[in-house]
Amino acid sequence: xxxxxxxxxxxxxxxxxxxxxxxxxxxxxxxxxxxxxxxxxxxxxxxxxxxxxxxxxxxxxxxxxxxxxxxxxxxxxxxxxxxxxxxxxxxxxxx
Amino acid sequence: xxxxxxxxxxxxxxxxxxxxxxxxxxxxxxxxxxxxxxxxxxxxxxxxxxxxxxxxxxxxxxxxxxxxxxxxxxxxxxxxxxxxxxxxxxxxxxxxxxxxxxxxxxxxxxxxxxxxxxxxxxxxxxxxxxxxxxxxxxxxxxxxxxxxxxxxxxxxxxxxxxxxxxxxxxxxxxxxxxxxxxxxxxxxxxxxxxxxxxxxxxxxxxxxxxxxxxxxxxxxxxxxxxxxxxxxxxxxxxxxxxxxxxxxxxxxxxxxxxxxxxxxxxxxxxxxxxxxxxxxxxxxxxxxxxxxxxxxxxxxxxxxxxxxxxxxxxxxxxxxxxxxxxxxxxxxxxxxxxxxxxxxxxxxxxxxxxxxxxxxxxxxxxxxxxxxxxxxxxxxxxxxxxxxxxxxxxxxxxxxxxxxxxxxxxxxxxxxxxxxxxxxxxxxxxxxxxxxxxxxxxxxxxxxxxxxxxxxxxxxxxxxxxxxxxxxxxxxxxxxxxxxxxxxxxxxxxxxxxxxxxx
Numbered sequence: 001x002x003x004x005x006x007x008x009x010x011x012x013x014x015x016x017x018x019x020x021x022x023x024x025x026x027x028x029x030x031x032x033x034x035x036x037x038x039x040x041x042x043x044x045x046x047x048x049x050x051x052x053x054x055x056x057x058x059x060x061x062x063x064x065x066x067x068x069x070x071x072x073x074x075x076x077x078x079x080x081x082x083x084x085x086x087x088x089x090x091x092x093x094x095x
Numbered sequence: 096x097x098x099x100x101x102x103x104x105x106x107x108x109x110x111x112x113x114x115x116x117x118x119x120x121x122x123x124x125x126x127x128x129x130x131x132x133x134x135x136x137x138x139x140x141x142x143x144x145x146x147x148x149x150x151x152x153x154x155x156x157x158x159x160x161x162x163x164x165x166x167x168x169x170x171x172x173x174x175x176x177x178x179x180x181x182x183x184x185x186x187x188x189x190x191x192x193x194x195x196x197x198x199x200x201x202x203x204x205x206x207x208x209x210x211x212x213x214x215x216x217x218x219x220x221x222x223x224x225x226x227x228x229x230x231x232x233x234x235x236x237x238x239x240x241x242x243x244x245x246x247x248x249x250x251x252x253x254x255x256x257x258x259x260x261x262x263x264x265x266x267x268x269x270x271x272x273x274x275x276x277x278x279x280x281x282x283x284x285x286x287x288x289x290x291x292x293x294x295x296x297x298x299x300x301x302x303x304x305x306x307x308x309x310x311x312x313x314x315x316x317x318x319x320x321x322x323x324x325x326x327x328x329x330x331x332x333x334x335x336x337x338x339x340x341x342x343x344x345x346x347x348x349x350x351x352x353x354x355x356x357x358x359x360x361x362x363x364x365x366x367x368x369x370x371x372x373x374x375x376x377x378x379x380x381x382x383x384x385x386x387x388x389x390x391x392x393x394x395x396x397x398x399x400x401x402x403x404x405x406x407x408x409x410x411x412x413x414x415x416x417x418x419x420x421x422x423x424x425x426x427x428x429x430x431x432x433x434x435x436x437x438x439x440x441x442x443x444x445x446x447x448x449x450x451x452x453x454x455x456x457x458x459x460x461x462x463x464x465x466x467x468x469x470x471x472x473x474x475x476x477x478x479x480x481x482x483x484x485x486x487x488x489x490x491x492x493x494x495x496x497x498x499x500x501x502x503x504x505x506x507x508x509x510x511x512x513x514x515x516x517x518x519x520x521x522x523x524x525x526x527x528x529x530x531x532x533x534x535x536x537x538x539x540x541x542x543x544x545x546x547x548x549x550x551x552x553x554x555x556x557x558x559x560x561x562x563x564x565x566x567x568x569x570x571x572x573x574x575x576x577x578x579x580x581x582x583x584x585x586x587x588x589x590x591x592x593x594x595x596x597x598x
Contacts, residue, residue, distance in 0.1 A: 014392055016195050053188070053403050060402040065130045065167025068137030069151035076150045076257070086146035087245070087254035090197045094246045094253065 003031040101219075101227040107275030108316065111358040116313045118354050119322075119331050120273035123308040124286055126175075126265045126296040127240065128168045134239055134263035135162030135205065142302055146256040154261040156200030161400055168263040169404065171295040172212055172237050173414050175265055178293045178421060179232050181216025183411050187236075188403040192393045197255050198242030206266075207236035208395045212404065218269075218289070219423060220282045224437060230282050231270040240264050259303075265296070271310065271331075274319070276350040280343040283307055288422050292447045300341045307346055309337045311353045313361070332357065333367040337374050337381055349374035353381050425450055433462025442470055448484045449474075455491035460498050468498060472515055488519050496525040505529065507536050509581045537583045540591065543575065546583070547591050550574045558596065565598045 003011075008028040012019040019027060073086055082089040106117045130140060136151035153160040176183050188210040191203040213235035220228045242260040244253050267286065273279050287305055290296040297304050312334035314322075321330045337353055340346050352374075357367045372381040420428070422444050429440035429450075443466060444450045452473075457465035473494060477487060497514055500506045506514060506529055514534060518525055529535055537543060550571055551558055561567040571592045575583055 010392075014193070014195075014394070053397075058402060060404055061163055062166040062169075063132075063137065063163050065132050065165050066137065067132050067139040069132075070138040070149045072150070073145065073147045076147050076152075076155050082252070084249075084252075084254065086148075087248075087256055088147070088197070089249070089252045089254055092246065092249075092251055092253050093197055093244065 003028045003035065007031075101225055104222040104226050104228055104274070104278065106316075106319070107277070109313070109354055109358060111362050113362050115316055116354070116358050117316050117319060118273075118275055118350065119271045119312050119314060119319055119334075120275070120279050120350060121271035121310040121334075122267075122269045122273065122279060122282060123310075124267045124269075124283060125240075125306045125308075126267060126286075126290055126298070127304045128171050128237075128263035128265055129294060129296050130165060130168045130171060130263055132165055132167070133261040134165055134168050134237065136261055138261070140262050144258055146254075147258065149258040150260065154200070154257055156202065162205065162398075164401070164404065165263065168237065169212070169406065170414055172235065172263075172265050173406070173411055174293055174418065175267075175290065175295045176213035176216060176235055177411075177415050177418055178289050178295070179213075179216035179218060179235070179267075181232055181235065182214035183406075184210065184212055184214055185408060185411070186210065186403055186405050187212040189237075189398045189401045190395045191398045192238075192395055194393060196241065196244075197253060198244045198257070198260065200242070200257065200260065204239050204241065205398055205401070206238035206395075209397070210403070211236035218282065218285055220273075220278060220285045221441075222278060222281060228272065228274070228278050228282070230272045233268045233270050235265050235267045238264050238266055271312075276347040276354075279309060279350055280347045283343055283346060285422075288445065292419055292421055292425075294419075300343070303341055306339050306341045308339060309346060309350060309353075310334045311337065311350050311357070312367070313354050313357045332361070333369050335367065335369065335381075336371045338371055338384065340374055342376075345374055345376050348376070348379060349381055352379060356381065419447075429466075433457060433466060435463055435466045439466050439470060442474075446484070452484055452487075452491050456495050456498065458495070460495060461502065464498060464501070465495075468494060468515075472512065476515075476519060488522065489515065493518050493522075493525055500525060500529055504584065505535055507581060507583075507585060510534050510536065513581075534582065537579055540587060543579070543583050543587055543591050544595075546575050546578050547571065547588070547595050550578065551595060561596055562598070565596075568592050568596060568598055571596070 005024040005028050008024050008031060009019065011031070012024075012027070077083040077086070077088065080088050109116045109118070127140075128134070132138065133140060133151070133154065136153040138151040138154055139149045141149060151160075153162055173183055187207055189205050190208045192206045192208070193203040195202060211234040215234070216232035218230045218232060220230055222228055240259050240262040242255055242257040244255050246253050248254050269282070273282055283305070287296075287298040287300070290305075291298045299305070312332035314331050318330050322328060335353060335357070337349050340349060353372065360367055371384045373384050374381050426437070426440045426444045429435055429443060430437055435443075443453045449469075453465060453469045456469055473487065473489065477484060494515070497511055497518065500514070501508065501511045514525055514528060517523075517528055557567070557570060561571065568589075572585065572588050575588045575592065576585065
């Protein structure tokens with residue numbers, strides 16, 4: 001699999017990262033290097049090996065269905081560039 | 096319908112300009128889990144709270160915050176799976192579905208794409224007496240809900256409330272087994288009923304508790320059967336997905352409109368483009384959400400913050416042991432245990448609260464009479480005042496007491512209705528009210544005889560007519576009832592009138 005500049009531009013757009021047209025070839029190259037490394041891993045024979053989901057022998061931690069958090073509107077909104085009447089205010093997004 | 100002697104309904108046929116067409120429909124229903132706290136945080140799920148008050152830092156996507164799963168949500172999802180006779184997967188896993196939107200602060204939704212918690216199940220959708228559609232469930236997975244954007248509070252800004260962000264949803268995915276708009280609405284209705292019986296989702300569609308995405312395609316008669324035989328979806332038409340509907344009426348209207356739109360395109364020689372559409376209830380049409388298409392590159396991958404969810408069979412068995420009686424079983428039992436019609440059983444079991452109320456009234460009494468009273472008097476009155484059964488001014492015990500007075504012949508049917516109205520508006524112990532207000536039925540034949548004698552004496556012309564035409568005896572019965580304020584026992588009055596007139 002090879003990444004061209006068009007794909008690189010698409011990935012950048014999905015990630016909401018602005019990339020100048022001139023920088024796209026270099027970005028595509030970097031992607032290809034990463035993918036090349038992953039492809040190398042594909043060469044390992046994993047026939048019959050269970051996929052590893054974690055490196056620690058742990059069970060997924062759970063909690064009870066109890067309300068223990070919330071009521072901190074000020075803190076939640078404190079980093080927002082704009083907040084009004086308890087809401088985050090963002091530039092209009094509408095279908 | 097436990098005996099499974101039902102027939103499948105005939106698919107809906109829409110006549111196009113050139114041919115007949117059939118519909119193939121599959122639904123993805125998002126049901127909010129009836130938990131107290133969110134799926135991965137300890138914030139409340141309470142609806143209608145102040146904006147951004149039910150928000151933990153996890154929900155707000157603050158850096159460094161880690162999700163911890165709510166075991167109660169998992170239990171409710173497992174219970175739902177069991178209620179839909181589905182396979183429970185002891186190992187499932189969470190994946191990230193990546194997209195940007197202001198009401199999704201994490202930048203991804205935690206969902207279960209590759210390894211859902213619940214596998215294949217089924218729902219039997221009743222479409223009339225002895226007719227039902229078996230809709231297969233493909234899977235149920237758990238996921239986070241997004242926040243809410245409000246667009247109409249400011250001309251230039253959208254306002255975002257994260258209270259709903261991270262609330263647990265069950266996405267219930269059906270197979271394309273549904274063959275018409277009515278079936279689709281009935282399917283959602285049945286699903287809602289089962290969820291409410293299970294207590295795993297409140298099913299409040301107005302508040303977005305239950306929302307459906309509908310996949311619709313059209314095909315020529317016979318094509319669907321080919322698809323079922325071969326499993327090859329290419330014999331069917333291209334489908335469109337109508338997103339996010341929260342009313343059964345809209346679901347029905349949207350499917351109908353969408354099918355006709357697709358038929359018109361195909362008959363005009365065009366082809367349907369697979370896309371996501373929105374239903375506009377004001378215009379009664381669907382429109383494309385094309386601008387979202389590019390964003391539909393979700394780049395799913397396993398969530399590195401969460402280990403796989405492993406549950407034990409013993410725990411699943413324990414949950415299975417706590418399953419309540421479900422609608423189909425309850426309805427069948429009502430028919431056999433109380434001797435009521437299937438129709439009445441349907442009405443009484445539609446909502447689990449109604450069924451419970453009825454059973455309290457019927458306990459130790461005649462089931463048919465109890466069913467009649469609950470359905471005709473109580474439900475009728477509740478509807479008139481627009482009240483829920485939980486708000487009924489007449490309790491099950493009070494209604495039961497009225498039925499006891501009726502069964503003991505202490506009051507007539509007419510008086511019982513008056514009594515019901517009194518208890519409805521004023522409350523109180525029905526037996527005491529009857530006692531205090533002298534509403535007891537007159538069964539003393541002496542008093543009734545006297546009343547009959549008076550009326551016969553006062554109406555010689557009517558007596559003559561009645562003797563020629565015994566059907567007119569009813570007039571005398573009516574007069575006696577009037578004279579006694581409806582308290583005379585109608586059976587006794589009938590007998591005495593017949594005797595006295597020598598009929």
